[in-house]
Amino acid sequence: MKKLINNPEHVLREQLEGMAAAHPDLLKVHFEPTFIYRADAPVKNKVAVISGGGSGHEPMHGGFVGHGMLDAACPGEIFTSPTPDQMFEAAGKVHGGAGVLYIVKNYTGDVMNFEMAADMVREEGLTVQNVIIDDDVAVQDSLYTAGRRGVGTTVLAEKIVGAAAEAGYDLKKLADLCRRVNTNGRSMGMALTPCITPTSGKPSFELADNEIEIGIGIHGEPGITRSEIKPADEIVEEMTLTIIEDKPYTRYLREWDEDKGDWIEVERTDPSYKEGDTVIVFVNSMGGTPVSELYGVYRKVAEICSKKGMKISRNLIGPYITSIEMQGCSITLLKADDEMIRLFDAPVKTPALKWGI
Amino acid sequence: MKKLINNPEHVLREQLEGMAAAHPDLLKVHFEPTFIYRADAPVKNKVAVISGGGSGHEPMHGGFVGHGMLDAACPGEIFTSPTPDQMFEAAGKVHGGAGVLYIVKNYTGDVMNFEMAADMVREEGLTVQNVIIDDDVAVQDSLYTAGRRGVGTTVLAEKIVGAAAEAGYDLKKLADLCRRVNTNGRSMGMALTPCITPTSGKPSFELADNEIEIGIGIHGEPGITRSEIKPADEIVEEMTLTIIEDKPYTRYLREWDEDKGDWIEVERTDPSYKEGDTVIVFVNSMGGTPVSELYGVYRKVAEICSKKGMKISRNLIGPYITSIEMQGCSITLLKADDEMIRLFDAPVKTPALKWGI
Numbered sequence: 001m002k003k004l005i006n007n008p009e010h011v012l013r014e015q016l017e018g019m020a021a022a023h024p025d026l027l028k029v030h031f032e033p034t035f036i037y038r039a040d041a042p043v044k045n046k047v048a049v050i051s052g053g054g055s056g057h058e059p060m061h062g063g064f065v066g067h068g069m070l071d072a073a074c075p076g077e078i079f080t081s082p083t084p085d086q087m088f089e090a091a092g093k094v095h096g097g098a099g100v101l102y103i104v105k106n107y108t109g110d111v112m113n114f115e116m117a118a119d120m121v122r123e124e125g126l127t128v129q130n131v132i133i134d135d136d137v138a139v140q141d142s143l144y145t146a147g148r149r150g151v152g153t154t155v156l157a158e159k160i161v162g163a164a165a166e167a168g169y170d171l172k173k174l175a176d177l178c179r180r181v182n183t184n185g186r187s188m189g190m191a192l193t194p195c196i197t198p199t200s201g202k203p204s205f206e207l208a209d210n211e212i213e214i215g216i217g218i219h220g221e222p223g224i225t226r227s228e229i230k231p232a233d234e235i236v237e238e239m240t241l242t243i244i245e246d247k248p249y250t251r252y253l254r255e256w257d258e259d260k261g262d263w264i265e266v267e268r269t270d271p272s273y274k275e276g277d278t279v280i281v282f283v284n285s286m287g288g289t290p291v292s293e294l295y296g297v298y299r300k301v302a303e304i305c306s307k308k309g310m311k312i313s314r315n316l317i318g319p320y321i322t323s324i325e326m327q328g329c330s331i332t333l334l335k336a337d338d339e340m341i342r343l344f345d346a347p348v349k350t351p352a353l354k355w356g357i
Numbered sequence: 358m359k360k361l362i363n364n365p366e367h368v369l370r371e372q373l374e375g376m377a378a379a380h381p382d383l384l385k386v387h388f389e390p391t392f393i394y395r396a397d398a399p400v401k402n403k404v405a406v407i408s409g410g411g412s413g414h415e416p417m418h419g420g421f422v423g424h425g426m427l428d429a430a431c432p433g434e435i436f437t438s439p440t441p442d443q444m445f446e447a448a449g450k451v452h453g454g455a456g457v458l459y460i461v462k463n464y465t466g467d468v469m470n471f472e473m474a475a476d477m478v479r480e481e482g483l484t485v486q487n488v489i490i491d492d493d494v495a496v497q498d499s500l501y502t503a504g505r506r507g508v509g510t511t512v513l514a515e516k517i518v519g520a521a522a523e524a525g526y527d528l529k530k531l532a533d534l535c536r537r538v539n540t541n542g543r544s545m546g547m548a549l550t551p552c553i554t555p556t557s558g559k560p561s562f563e564l565a566d567n568e569i570e571i572g573i574g575i576h577g578e579p580g581i582t583r584s585e586i587k588p589a590d591e592i593v594e595e596m597t598l599t600i601i602e603d604k605p606y607t608r609y610l611r612e613w614d615e616d617k618g619d620w621i622e623v624e625r626t627d628p629s630y631k632e633g634d635t636v637i638v639f640v641n642s643m644g645g646t647p648v649s650e651l652y653g654v655y656r657k658v659a660e661i662c663s664k665k666g667m668k669i670s671r672n673l674i675g676p677y678i679t680s681i682e683m684q685g686c687s688i689t690l691l692k693a694d695d696e697m698i699r700l701f702d703a704p705v706k707t708p709a710l711k712w713g714i
Contacts, residue, residue, distance in 0.1 A: 001586075002567070002684065003589075004549070004685075005653055007588070014656055018652035021655065021659045022659075022672050055649070058649040063648070192359040231362075232360075233363050236361075290644040291676070292372050292415040293360060295375030295415075298375040302375070317708075319676070325645055327359065327682060328361075354711060355714065
């Protein structure tokens, strides 16, 4: 294993210390329990937007803490869910009196721990909503997930919902928006290489020298097809068409019902894409694939969208939700209305996304 | 070789097409000869700032085209100098009547071709200055270089000089500033892995499974020491101290003398760093190293600077001058005065660097 790290046991702490040292104007890091939070928190009368999950996907989520995006991020150990005390303490630190929104990727541990945290926060008299992101069209049920995994749409949701919180949306309106982003976003990933977690020192899965895997998850969870390496255009076409031609997808998602004072299961359906749709396209590196190759990928995605009569209104291209140093990419499409586009464009100032300020 | 590409012969063209499709608001791509230029070029009465070099270092330079940075970038084939006709045509397309500044990394082919281009541009009646960046402290003379190689300081020079051009600096003042950035910047790189160029399909050099090389160039040119992998802190200390303790460095750089109407060699000396200096720190990924590890690197650089009594006023952390998918990092220190810091902070809107707009 060759990495720019010291003792594998201290990787997360040292990287967070580096992040705090690099961005004191944007964020602070709290240890025991661990969370990253906005330097200017709490922002009065603003809903606190908080996310988190296993580490190893940087810059997500800590790199999205700052004005116009997240109030706090709770990093677990690498590829391991954070614990409820992290989420609970983070909420206490950053909430500005207008409630808390937890954005949660659909992994069993994350969903359970964010629910426990929400219950604890509610005990303190705060209002809180959890929104689950489950946008990965590749597989139904996976290594750590019941249903679809939460991947690239999370980045777009955090940008759009973060901007809306900054603009003064109340908790109900914000949770509705976040759910709307989720039901309109779809993603798919692929790997050229596995990654190595520092503590194991071993590849997360095996892939032969000439093999790739399409449909893989951000922890190297199994995908759909394993094949010999082929031209990028073929890979991108397979991924993009799987996303675009995905049937309406219906499932039940656990949500907090404020009136009933209980968790309920709500039926939610992701509509299919169709001709005339306007989409935000997000081409993401899994960490080890350089941006030059992502532009080659984007070229083909744009060509396919055009052929399908879909208009790309915005794009995001770069390493934003990664799997340590894994080589590969993911593609996310988000059917975006004018409100989402306006919020996507809104000023943001975080370590990883910065514009308009 | 596993890459997200199609035919290796078409990699550059397809990636540039993807870039043009992704950023029509920022830039356009011209083919035959190939250059990337600002969508709003020419900007009247502004010095045109143009750079270029072999491809494979993305986002440099094409990702820095836009308001507040470059007017044009001329990409050669991968790891191959662009040709004078590219630089000449780019200048003709983007110059706004106030002259042209070519920022050139110190590789023999680049230096020669940018000089030829400057002579051609001058024939057309324009004023033009070439500024060479030679900031790599690792080795004296290298595979493609007489003297020190041009690396990370190039990114900071393009940001600072681009902002100054936007602010209305004339050509002489701009060239002076760019030379001042170069003499105050020092860099050093290291590799955990080699990279593979698409047309060769082979690693640019050999490195054993447990080996790293310190002092390596952005094309995999040989460094200073090859050793077994060791803790990041030791690697970073070796690199940072080599930079900080580098002696004053004197050499002759070719520059155009407007009064004499000829190329002359000018003695330039890089002063050493000392206690009390204020620096911009740039921690760069060679492409395949994820940002999480860069934060671990930054943590140690900051600690060393603090111990040496140096103040870090700004930092830049991410993959900005890469070597395709090479794993490794480089560290750049730039002793920055208030003028440079103000210009570093100025608004920029390019694919890779974006803030304040």
